[in-house]
Each structure stands twice: as C-alpha cells, then as structure tokens.
Amino acid sequence: MNKTQYIVCIKLILALKNKMNNIELLSDNIRDRLRYIEFSLLYKGEISRSDIMSKFNVKEATATRDIKSYSDLSNNKNCFFDSKTKKNRIKETFQQLYNLTDEEALFWLKQETYPNQSSFITYRFKRLSLPEQKALAPITTAIMNKLVVQIKYLSLNQGRETIRKIIPHSIMDDGLRTYIRAYDRVRENFITFSTSRIIESECLPEYQIEPIETQDKDTEWNEFIDLIIIPHPKLLHKNIIEYEYKMIRGELKCTVRKAVAGYFLFAWSVDCSIGDIYLDHQTHHLYLKNIEQLKNIESIKKLAPKKTFL
Structure with missing residues (x-):
C-alpha cells in the first residue's frame, strides 16, 4: 500500500x-x-x-x-x-x-399493509385460542407488582374447574399459544398454565408472597439447556433442512429454559423418539440429537413429540 x-x-x-x-x-x-x-x-x-x-x-x-x-x-x-x-x-x-x-x-x-389497502402484506394464521383480556390483565398486573392471584382454571387432568392461588412471574408465547409460569399453592411447585383455560383471575394484594414462591426459586425456569437439533434421520435430502434452518455442520444448537424445552420441541415438531422407532419424517423434519441426555426433563417427558420413551 x-x-x-x-x-x-x-x-x-x-x-x-x-x-x-x-x-x-x-x-x-x-x-x-x-x-x-x-x-x-x-x-x-x-x-x-x-x-x-x-x-x-x-x-x-x-x-x-x-x-x-x-x-x-x-x-x-x-x-x-x-x-x-x-x-x-x-x-x-x-x-x-x-x-x-x-x-x-x-x-x-x-x-405492514399494501398501499391504499387494509390487508396485511404477511398473511397470518388465525389463532385458535386466545386468553380473555379480563382474565389476563390481573395476571400481568400481578407480575409487574409481585402480587398473589386467585384464578378459576379449567384443569385438563381433573376435567373440571379448579380454584388456585398462584404467584405468576413470566408470560411465554410459542407463536400459537400463550402460557403463564407461576408458583401454584395447590401443588406447592412452579408449573405452567395455559392462559386460554383461565376463566377468571383476581389480584389479592392482602396476601403475602413467600420467599419460596419467587422467580429466583424457579430452578427449571432459571436453568438453561442446549437442544442439539439435526435433520430427521429418515430424510433423504438432509442438506435442504440444513440450509432451511441455517445449521452449522449439520446441527442447530438452541439454548432454551429447561421449563419450556418441551413446549419449544412441540411447537417445532422435533421428533424426540429414542432408538430406531421414529415419528413420520414427512411431518417431522427435525430430530433431537441429544434426547438421551435430556429425556428425564419434565417438560420434555410430557410434551416433546415422540414415538416412545424407553
């Protein structure tokens, strides 16, 4: 030069x-x-x-x-x-x-909308389930102000309406549904609630939050894990999936909260089967490579797509 x-x-x-x-x-x-x-x-x-x-x-x-x-x-x-x-x-x-x-x-x-039109450039799928504002508003208020909330919740396990006192700390959204992460005084543990199953909610400012009920005690929420995702083993043209998901050397590492791992894998239809028994690779283009190390995580056991767990 x-x-x-x-x-x-x-x-x-x-x-x-x-x-x-x-x-x-x-x-x-x-x-x-x-x-x-x-x-x-x-x-x-x-x-x-x-x-x-x-x-x-x-x-x-x-x-x-x-x-x-x-x-x-x-x-x-x-x-x-x-x-x-x-x-x-x-x-x-x-x-x-x-x-x-x-x-x-x-x-x-x-x-964005088209010029001089009310229609959006991006066609968006209609959500099949949305939380009611009157039920969600007290919960977001409680998160912001660290309050106890009483909710009427439709329990899928019990098949009926239940009344719970919860201490919510976070809202999560998988693109299809919205969830609340909260301490549940009935189960005495941190669990995830579907907002669409909450019928009513009410802040209870007269109730005190206990130290064990705060976000910093929610270990599954605070702990992160790595999901190693690869093209489904049964796919013939794996290179196309590698390109689509911007994989590096055939892998995609996603770091997520342990509490939401199962929801993440479910939302992206990631096959988490163990062994050689897989889900249909035509509808499940992705596979969780490190499922053996993660198979005992609660959210993955309950929600991750799989043929069977050994």
Missing part, C-alpha cells in the same frame, strides 16, 4: 467512525424512525413521509427531517426522491446503516 492509498483508507475509516458516532448521538425515537426508513427501503423498495407519519404519529415536518437525516447519514447513496410517485426509492448503491435483526424485520413486515 502506497502513501496515497494509506491516506484514502484512513479517511474512509474516519468517515465511517464519524457516521457511526452521529447515529449514536441521535435520540432513541429518531433512531427507531431511521431504522424503519431503512427497513422500508430494503423490504418495500420505497418510503414516504405519510408512511412515517402514520407509523409513528409524527407531523409532516418531522417525517421530512427524518428522511433527510437518513439520506445524509448514507451520503445520499441509499435513496432518491421520485418526483412521479412522491416517494423516496432505494438506490442501486444502497448499503445498510443498521443491523436489523431477522426478528425485527419480520415483526415490522407483519405490521
């Missing part, structure tokens, strides 16, 4: 560093809007002031400044104003300023 090339490299590094510093100096609200601008350019090819105004409930002047700020930060390489459509469109020289996570991009994509 000669002296001229060296100077050019230093200038580029300093310019990039200065750009990143400028981004970091922006407020969280502005950064959120600029990230949305980048998302829109990347996934929709365009962004308009009205998009920003409706998404973030800001005025036209603010939206105009946001688009200009984003364009300035990209040195005018990421978008240009199309006078015909009155929108800013993506340039061929586009380079990402922000590291949008896959989850963040998918979340925003789910919220």
Whole structure:
C-alpha cells in the first residue's frame, strides 16, 4: 500500500467512525424512525413521509427531517426522491446503516399493509385460542407488582374447574399459544398454565408472597439447556433442512429454559423418539440429537413429540 492509498483508507475509516458516532448521538425515537426508513427501503423498495407519519404519529415536518437525516447519514447513496410517485426509492448503491435483526424485520413486515389497502402484506394464521383480556390483565398486573392471584382454571387432568392461588412471574408465547409460569399453592411447585383455560383471575394484594414462591426459586425456569437439533434421520435430502434452518455442520444448537424445552420441541415438531422407532419424517423434519441426555426433563417427558420413551 502506497502513501496515497494509506491516506484514502484512513479517511474512509474516519468517515465511517464519524457516521457511526452521529447515529449514536441521535435520540432513541429518531433512531427507531431511521431504522424503519431503512427497513422500508430494503423490504418495500420505497418510503414516504405519510408512511412515517402514520407509523409513528409524527407531523409532516418531522417525517421530512427524518428522511433527510437518513439520506445524509448514507451520503445520499441509499435513496432518491421520485418526483412521479412522491416517494423516496432505494438506490442501486444502497448499503445498510443498521443491523436489523431477522426478528425485527419480520415483526415490522407483519405490521405492514399494501398501499391504499387494509390487508396485511404477511398473511397470518388465525389463532385458535386466545386468553380473555379480563382474565389476563390481573395476571400481568400481578407480575409487574409481585402480587398473589386467585384464578378459576379449567384443569385438563381433573376435567373440571379448579380454584388456585398462584404467584405468576413470566408470560411465554410459542407463536400459537400463550402460557403463564407461576408458583401454584395447590401443588406447592412452579408449573405452567395455559392462559386460554383461565376463566377468571383476581389480584389479592392482602396476601403475602413467600420467599419460596419467587422467580429466583424457579430452578427449571432459571436453568438453561442446549437442544442439539439435526435433520430427521429418515430424510433423504438432509442438506435442504440444513440450509432451511441455517445449521452449522449439520446441527442447530438452541439454548432454551429447561421449563419450556418441551413446549419449544412441540411447537417445532422435533421428533424426540429414542432408538430406531421414529415419528413420520414427512411431518417431522427435525430430530433431537441429544434426547438421551435430556429425556428425564419434565417438560420434555410430557410434551416433546415422540414415538416412545424407553
């Protein structure tokens, strides 16, 4: 590298560093809007002031400044104003300023509608079971304020309505159902409740929470385990599944809470059979490689898809 090339490299590094510093100096609200601008350019090819105004409930002047700020930060390489459509469109020289996570991009994509239509770009399956707001609201209040809750719960084991006093500490969602993790004073243990089976709930601020009932005592919730997932052994073209799930050397390691491992494996239809007796590989494309080491975990014993346990 000669002296001229060296100077050019230093200038580029300093310019990039200065750009990143400028981004970091922006407020969280502005950064959120600029990230949305980048998302829109990347996934929709365009962004308009009205998009920003409706998404973030800001005025036209603010939206105009946001688009200009984003364009300035990209040195005018990421978008240009199309006078015909009155929108800013993506340039061929586009380079990402922000590291949008896959989850963040998918979340925003789910919220987007087609132009001048009420229908969403992403078709979302209807949930078959949802918690009732009047039953869920006291539980979330209890989690935030560390309160005891009395619930009327439909027990599948007992086949009837039961009354429980619980101390909830977390809500979890597998994409299909929502669950509550709580200490149950009837069973005297931490268990997982389906929110859709809760008929009524009521906060009981007059009751005290005991030390054994707090989240830090829920060992299964606080302990993490590694699930080593591989393509189903019976699949002929395993390389396709390896690509689909971005596996590394044919494996995908998922670190999950021990209490939710069974729910996770059930949601993703991961075959957890032991031995050579498998579930149908046409509907179960994944297999839990380390099932022998994890087979005695309570949530896996109860919920994980399997042909049989030895």
